[in-house]
Amino acid sequence: MSLERPWLDNYPSGVPATIDVGEYPSIVAVLDKANADYRDRPAFSNFGKALTFADIDRLSRQFAAYLLGELKLKKGDRVAIMLPNCLQYPIAIFGVLRAGLTVVNVNPMYTARELRHQMEDSGAKVILVLDNFGDTVQEVLERMPGVLAITSGLGDMLGFPKGAIVNFVLKHVKKMVPDYRIEGAVRFRDTLTLGQMHALPEVAIGHDDIAFLQYTGGTTGVAKGAMLTHANMIANMQQVGAWITLSLDRGQEVAIAALPLYHIFSLTACAMVFMRIGAHSVLVTNPRDMPEFVKILKSVPFSILPGVNTLFNGLLNTPGFGQLDFSHLKVTLGGGMAVQRAVAEKWKQVTGCTLAEAYGLTETSPGVCINPLDLKDYNGSIGLPLPSTDVCVKDDEGKVLASGEIGELCVKGPQVMKGYWQRPEETAKVIDDSGWLHTGDMARMDERGYFFIVDRKKDMILVSGFNVYPNEIEDVVAMMPGVLEVAAIGVPDDKSGEAVKVFIVRKDPALTAEQVKAFCRENLTGYKLPKFVEFRDALPKSNVGKILRKELRGPVAST
Template identity: 60%
Template sequence: MDKIWLKSYPPGVPAEIDHHQFASLADLFEQSVRKYGNRTAYINMGKSITYEELDRLSARFAAYLQGELKLPRGARVALMMPNLLQYPVAMFGSLRGGYTVVNVNPLYTARELEHQLKDSGADAIVILENFAHTLEHVLPKVPVRHVIVTSLGEMLGFPKSAIVNFVVRRIKKMVPAWHIQGHVRFSAALELGARHSMKRAEIGHDDIAFLQYTGGTTGTAKGAVLTHGNIVGNLQQAHAWIGPYVKEGEEVIITALPLYHIFSLTANCLTFFKIGATNVLITNPRDIPGFVKELAKHPFTVITGVNTLFNALLNNADFAKLDFSRFKIALGGGMAVQQAVADKWKKVTGKVLYEAYGLTETSPAVTINPLDLAEFNHSIGLPVSSTEVSIRDDDGNEVAVGQRGELCVRGPQVMKGYWNRPEDSARAFTADGFFRTGDIAVMDEQGFIRLVDRKKDMILVSGFNVYPNEIEDVVASHPGVLEVAAVGVPDERSGEAVKVFVVKKYPALTAEAIVAHCRENLTGYKVPHHVEFRDELPKTNVGKILRRALRDESAHAG
């Protein structure tokens, strides 16, 4: 496919990036530390650390893994915690030591945790004590030999650390009882690491940086093998895109999505680390009032999130009272941004909510909307620099501009394959090396791509394809709707029918009102046959609505 999208690039964004500028993420880390040493790198719960402090602490953690635990080069180190200062210390320390980071969702059940630790072959794990009871159950069945436990207050300094830990443990009772013999506290690991010197690991683009697990909501989770080259490539692509709009050493980015998620990891943690930004880590973004209070403390310039997060902020009365004078960029990914949310976002903040698209397997960015757009455009944007896309039919043939097909991607950010799954890896790529995303898309003549939906989420009504994103966008535009998810359910007459699950904004909202609203905006076969109200919708750890769970519930109920 010709790169017709290049003609729509904003001024200053290059067609190609130099992904060899940095030999590894460790190389990038060291260059940023030299350049921004005394600038604040991270803030969490009122405590800040500079680039220099992060350099020293992460070196100690690397030295602990090397000198104290004597882990071999390339060993896997699992990290299981929310956004805390401990995360960048452990993550950068592991990478600098020559190890592979295995990011773990702290909300995993014992079954899910056992699978990931077994599959990755993790030698060590850093875990927040709140979740240690889950690890305790699976330890006898997994290869983990070293357990480093931390607490929410551990890096906050005295007396705040003691106060936070007392409240979490004794008042809120958020730490279930656990016992893991031989575990080491995070602060003790850093002290032990200080007795050793970090040996600078020789790391190149082909070395594995992360095993990033994906597919847990659609089957057995698989580890996407993301190399230093993949991640460096993608952060270079992201930086090339935002470069004309940001200033080195001056940005303040809000990180509400967890750093163990690929979007937040690359976009927030790594890309903005390269330009010397201050990263404000939000430990519990589900506490929206607390989140808004934290936002009020910082002159933030950039925020990333998913549609549900932006929607929740907009439905908090205090959010509109914030100072948006320095605010520049809001980037939505992970799920489709809805028109109603984008419109309200611009009205409240004065800035466009830009939609981006990516996958775990692509490190993650594939497309981003130009940051000079005046309005939300309902597309996922243009392919980023040094990225090829090809939209193909079921036979693997490229379709014409304007035609639907599977979005396929090739570029430096695309994973090497799935960890220890050669058959899955082979199926994931076309014969000419394009990654099959499984997403149905259309490209217009300007190169903008509109995501129609996931193949597996498509609803077939009397032979007509119905795409949940479209239904959800229409339902979400009703003023009485807070959240919505659309799925297909079995129907004797039409094969499948559309069902929507709705969280009300106003108690008076009725199913009849939603159906009437849809009839005004959708062709007959797309109008929901079933409306079910819920107090909340099931979501992933980053707030993405789980259509599969709702679909499965409906199937079992039927």
């Protein structure tokens, strides 16, 4: 069947059907426009220290001049950045891009094995790392001669005396900075000083140049680098911007960047989209410290809060969060994993702001679908396709299915990656001859053009021939007052092929497996009922708090 676009009839007023990717020649041009428009306004802050757009402009130019003038890097060379959220991050990202180089974002929690794979696969010539993770980089670079390390302390951009105090406490009180020695390493602050000695040349940067090598797939196999071009990132900035800026005031908003900037959701939203509209992004270095996170929220009139389900759930269960001032909060955007109804409804009740779910992938820069921000209540949908984005549901033969039918979600648009770095076979597996990216997510579309994720194709549980989707089970169990977190998986079963097993972190220590099963019997049909219930102190999570079902697959409990 031909592709229908019912979503266009249901767009919020003022949102265009298409965007003009040609408006900007590169991400650098977007940055330059923001610097011109919001020069004296705060762009990023951390630990109470703010850098204006003018500061980011000046410092990123110094870093770019160092990379080109001092290190003699050539256009297209890769620079790895291994930092948590701190002021060094936006300076480094925009410096690398200004120089016509490619950013390789690295999870700071990587082991030496994981880091070595990413360094070797990307061919990065430089790595910028926080002192806290210096020993990992030391171990890797001892076997990779020729790669330069740039090191920095968390407090290095905070000014005196705050920066010195932060570095001292991390090193000597909290013991979070290991002893390490990397031959030939240069301090980040020194690179900025050295950069001032070099003129920054004009570098011709075009739409097809690779801005980011964003690695993905590490939880399911060898991590692959998604090649995200300047055009991909500009497109997604414009697509998301066209949608959300109707609700926002340019140059006035305060965004909370709690998700790590090395993750594509936060990278595009906080470092790109919010920068483009002149927002002040508050960088939260350790959002897992929920009491400290609540203190940060108390200190600023925050108006935008992107996050994942576990982050919102954690905040809702942290003392003091409910007493915060939510009068400025305009946009709460959930992505990265499914938002659970129980969490969304509690969020609306506590904050007065609807938790609008969005959907994206590393391979799509990441935005694909988003809900209208004036949504009255949580609707269980990932929303409508963004401008200039086609989305459909296909069966295993590649046929486009009608609304209401479940199949694989497929995406086409200017935000879809160029492909996987040096992996044409892997690229061909996910992008078909017609340019459709196959997401691996099972979904359906309703008659209005809203899409609903049913589950990951590979996570689907087959019980006696019936499809059971973990998201649905988790949504039901999460509604129990005694449940803090839940994950559902399929386990082998002699009678039904597979059976449903749930893992629960209790809010009420008295909660029993029988109570869970009884609650499920009231809310789920027979074949969907959990056969096994296991209680845990914590659930395994990815770097952004996404629950990792893969790590839960193991011996079956007898409860």
